[in-house]
Amino acid sequence: MSARPHIVLRDADREDAHALVTLWAECAGASKDEGSEAFTQQALWREPGVAEAAAALELNLGRHDRRIIVALVDGEIVGATVCTVGTLTPINLTRILIITEIQVSPRFRRKSVASTLLSAAASYGEEHNCEIVVASVPVHSREPHRYLTKIGFNQIAVLRAIQASKLRSRLTMKATNSRDTGKLIAVRRTLRRRTDARGHSRT
The missing domain is CATH 1.20.5 (Single alpha-helices involved in coiled-coils or other helix-helix interfaces)
Structure with a gap:
């Protein structure tokens, strides 16, 4: 059994555009092996160019309620997730942390990358007094669903696109x-x- 790698976390920046496009493409390619139905989710995936990705990063990083966390092993970005602070409904102040785009390179799965990212996300939520954490993952991504269920997440909604x-x-x-x-x-x-x-x- 190989030793777990040393994982370093930091906030994403515009210069990570190329590395993040590579990560997303790698994860999208791997999910095609999860069954023919997974292609319905992949149909929404369009690989951007580096310039577009950099502009999108700048737009998202400019939001005060959003944080993009990346995980690195030996200087390579091998995982990422997006954290957004919101309210449970538009008419109350119960704060929630919405975690989306939990991406981990297939080469580094089962090496604590996801749990390290989620731990950082949970800390971010606590800093913003979030009472509930909501995670959004593609419906046909079996491995993330199993993992989130294992650590206590329950299904509360269905997203359609x-x-x-x-x-x-x-x-x-x-x-x-x-x-x-x-x-x-x-x-x-x-x-x-x-x-x-x-x-x-x-x-």
Whole structure:
């Protein structure tokens, strides 16, 4: 059994763009082995260029309620996670810590990288008085689900996703069809009333 590597944690910065693109791509490629259904989640993954990744990092790191933590082994980024502080609902002040994008290189899984990242995330949540920790992972990522369940996370919600353009198209189609259906029913009712009126006039 190989010894666990020495893991160093720090906050991500713009200069990590290339390394993080590589990590995300490596994890996305590995998840294809988790079954054909996992491809539905991978369909949302589009590998960015380094310039785009750097701009996205700058945008996210500029948020006061968000922190991106990276894990390094021998100077290489082998894991990362994103922490966001929010409230349980928009109408109360119960603070929650939302952990997303728990990424660990397949080459360094089962070596305490995930637990080290989660420990740092929990400390960040405590610093911001978060009472609840919520972790979001892809539905078909079996290993992360097993791990989170093992350490006490329970399922409380289901996340669903759709491309914005497709959603708008579907809603427009539904609204149009509903209007057409309503018009058709109104026409039929009018014709029925006229037919009934003619029948009564003849009698």
